[in-house]
Amino acid sequence: NLDELNPEYVLKHIHDNLIVSVEGAIYYVGAYALSSGQRCRSITVGVDNDKVSSDIVYVNTLAHIAGEAVAACYRESGAVPDTGDAIKVHVDMATAIPVSYYTKAKAAAFAEKFMHKQHKVTVYVGAKEYVVFIQFDFVKAIPEGVTAAHAFMHRPTLIHQPENLSAGKFKTLRVLHIAIGEGTTEFPITTGISFRPDFIMGSHNGNGHAIERVLAPFKRDFGLQSLTRQDFSRYLRDAAHKYHDAAISYFMPALEDEAEEILTMAEQVISRANNEVDVVAVYGGGSILMREALEKRLMAFCMRAKIELAYIDDPSDAVFLEAEGLNAFINSPLFQLLGDKARSGEKG
Incomplete structure (x- = not known):
């Protein structure tokens, strides 16, 4: 029951408690999705692992940016923000796609997916709803590696x-x-x-491939009704x-x-x-x-x-x-130069 959630707790741990609405659909995101007991969608293991066209990557990105925007308002004011006014965010973003999939055309298409319009995201914090408008001013996708x-x-x-x-x-x-x-x-x-x-x-x-191979026998041998790849991964991590x-x-x-x-x-x-x-x-x-x-x-x-x-x-x-490399890149003179070129209409 969202009414029972403490808004301050949620805002302090927003990335573990993300519930958002994007383009008319409601999503539980990340840790909250895994702990919800609902069936989760994740990036597939194998040949269909296309992050450029994946809705999961798209929604996750928007959700975390919107959630952070609401949490930043809370940190700056020291109080749970009012829900009356929409929060407007301008974003410069560096991201990466698998090098074996990378081409300049695919990188440009991935960037355009975010830049082609303003995005409206509703973030649910307990019973409160915050509307966040996200405008990507510049996005640069580079190869992983x-x-x-x-x-x-x-x-x-x-x-x-x-x-x-x-x-x-x-x-x-x-x-x-x-x-x-x-x-x-x-x-x-x-x-x-x-x-x-x-x-x-x-x-x-x-x-993930190793887990997929042992999931069925593990489930059978221990009489588990349902077991996801994420559940098994948690067993591996938690000694x-x-x-x-x-x-x-x-x-x-x-x-x-x-x-x-x-x-x-x-x-x-x-x-x-x-x-x-x-x-x-x-x-x-x-x-x-x-x-x-x-x-x-x-x-x-x-x-x-x-x-x-x-x-x-x-x-x-x-x-x-x-992620550290992306942070170094986005704070580099090179990223600034690429952004300036893009804003002036030059290719680069």
């Missing part, structure tokens, strides 16, 4: 480079990225912050959960198969590049649980090829690295 390259330029120690690495030296650094997600793994090669268009391979590998140990025992053999395929693909990419790679960087949410199955074998290959391996240590860095 390039996002991480911006993070590495900002924090070169992540990939075992000197903290004071010069811009000139970074510009020549050749990095093979192994970005392991839920359903896809990307293998771009970047030189500095530029990606090589002839090395934009991706594969349908990740934790205190009663199903944690069992979930790990079902999951690891399937994950090792995923790691084997990722290793094979990485070896093929490096061989195709004639070993002309300085660093292999492994990151992404899927890299954390896969570390035990992948790191030693990848290290052995890299040592033979005389390539540095940087398997991102901190789980928080592994998960948020691309």
Whole structure:
């Protein structure tokens, strides 16, 4: 019952309590959707993982921006905002799409999806309804991998480079990225912050595939009526959960198969590049649980090829690295220049 929710609590934890209306439909978003007991839609694992045309990506983006706008009003005033006046937001946004799917045309289409009109979002905070109008002034979509390259330029120690690495030296650094997600793994090669268009391979590998393979037997063996991929993922993450140990025992053999395929693909990419790679960087949410199955074998290959391996240590860095890179990009002179060009009608 929304009437019983404390508006102040919701506003302080808005991204975990998102209920919005977009284009006439009501959505529970993110953590609130998962805890609602309702059937959830998520990005599919596999060949249909098209983030450019996905309504889930579109709605999630609008919902979080609108929710943050309402929460910002609360933080600035120190009181629950009135619902009378609409909140108007202007947004410059940097985002990324999978490098194996990336083309300039698709990036432009994704940006235009947000920029072509003003968006109206209603945010529900308890019994209160806030109308938020969102105007995207400039959106730039870049390839995943390039996002991480911006993070590495900002924090070169992540990939075992000197903290004071010069811009000139970074510009020549050749990095093979192994970005392991839920359903896809990307293998771009970047030189500095530029990606090589002839090395934009991706594969349908990740934790989600391993989970999909064990979901049915796990459900059957433990007599669970319903079990989603997200539920199983939660068992894996929560060491205190009663199903944690069992979930790990079902999951690891399937994950090792995923790691084997990722290793094979990485070896093929490096061989195709004639070993002309300085660093292999492994990151992404899927890299954390896969570390035990992948790191030693990848290290052995890299040592033979005389390539540095940087398997991102901190789980928080592994998960948020691309977001950190987007943040570095959006605060860079380059983003400002691209925005100025777009606003003046130039192509760039």
